[in-house]
Amino acid sequence: QSVLTQPPSVSAAPGQKVTISCSGSSSNIGNNYVSWYQQLPGTAPKLLIYDNNKRPSGIPDRFSGSKSGTSATLGITGLQTGDEADYYCGTWDGSLSAGIFGGGTKLTVL
Amino acid sequence: EVQLVQSGAEVKKPGESLKISCKGSGYSFTNYWIAWVRQMPGKGLEWMGIIYPGDSDTRYSPSFQGQVTISADKSISTAFLQWSSLKASDTAIYYCARHVISTRPPDYWGQGTLVTVSS
Numbered sequence: 001q002s003v004l005t006q007p008p009s010v011s012a013a014p015g016q017k018v019t020i021s022c023s024g025s026s027s028n029i030g031n032n033y034v035s036w037y038q039q040l041p042g043t044a045p046k047l048l049i050y051d052n053n054k055r056p057s058g059i060p061d062r063f064s065g066s067k068s069g070t071s072a073t074l075g076i077t078g079l080q081t082g083d084e085a086d087y088y089c090g091t092w093d094g095s096l097s098a099g100i101f102g103g104g105t106k107l108t109v110l
Numbered sequence: 111e112v113q114l115v116q117s118g119a120e121v122k123k124p125g126e127s128l129k130i131s132c133k134g135s136g137y138s139f140t141n142y143w144i145a146w147v148r149q150m151p152g153k154g155l156e157w158m159g160i161i162y163p164g165d166s167d168t169r170y171s172p173s174f175q176g177q178v179t180i181s182a183d184k185s186i187s188t189a190f191l192q193w194s195s196l197k198a199s200d201t202a203i204y205y206c207a208r209h210v211i212s213t214r215p216p217d218y219w220g221q222g223t224l225v226t227v228s229s
Contacts, residue, residue: 094213
C-alpha cells in the first residue's frame with residue numbers, strides 16, 4: 001500500500017484531456033516538491049514534471065503539473081496513442097525520512 | 111549528457127550474494143545523490159535508499175534498512191547496491207536514479223538491472 005494514492009487507471013480518447021491525481025499528507029506532498037514520471041512498457045521511468053509544475057527541456061507543454069495542499073495533479077492534453085504508459089508521482093516524506101512514490105496510474109488512450 | 115549506466119541482468123540462487131552497479135557520467139558524480147528504486151514484477155516503484163558519493167552519507171528507507179547495503183566509489187563514479195543473502199522475493203528490476211537534493215525526487219534514471227532469484 002503506497003503512502004501516495006493514485007487511481008489505478010484512467011482512459012480517454014485521442015485528442016482529449018486527462019488528469020491523474022496524487023493524494024498524500026502534510027508529511028509528504030504538503031511540505032515537499034512533487035515530480036511526475038512516465039514509464040513506457042519495458043523502459044525506465046522518465047521525468048515529466050519536477051518542482052510541482054516545471055517541465056524539463058524536451059517535454060512538450062501538453063504535460064502540466066499542479067499542487068494544492070496535500071494533493072498533486074498531472075494533466076495531459078491532446079492525448080496520443082504514444083502516451084499510453086504508467087504514470088507515477090513522487091516526493092519526499094519527512095516522517096519516514098525517505099523518498100516515496102504513488103502506486104502508479106495506467107493510462108489507456110482508447 | 112547525463113547518463114546512468116547500470117550493470118547487466120543477474121540470475122542467482124536463494125542465499126547467494128550479489129552486488130550491482132550504476133556508473134554516472136556527464137555530470138559531477140560527487141555533487142549529486144544516487145538513489146536505488148525497486149520495481150517488483152508488475153508492481154510500482156519503491157524507493158530503497160540514497161547515497162551522496164562525495165562523502166558516502168547514506169540513508170535507507172525503513173522498509174529496506176538492514177536488507178541491502180548501498181555504497182559508492184567516487185574514484186570510478188559508480189554506486190552499488192548489494193545483498194548478502196538473496197531471497198526469491200528480491201526478484202525485481204532495480205533502478206538507480208540521480209537526486210539533485212536528497213529531499214527532492216530524482217531527475218535522471220538508469221536503464222534498470224533485472225535481478226532474478228530462483229532455485
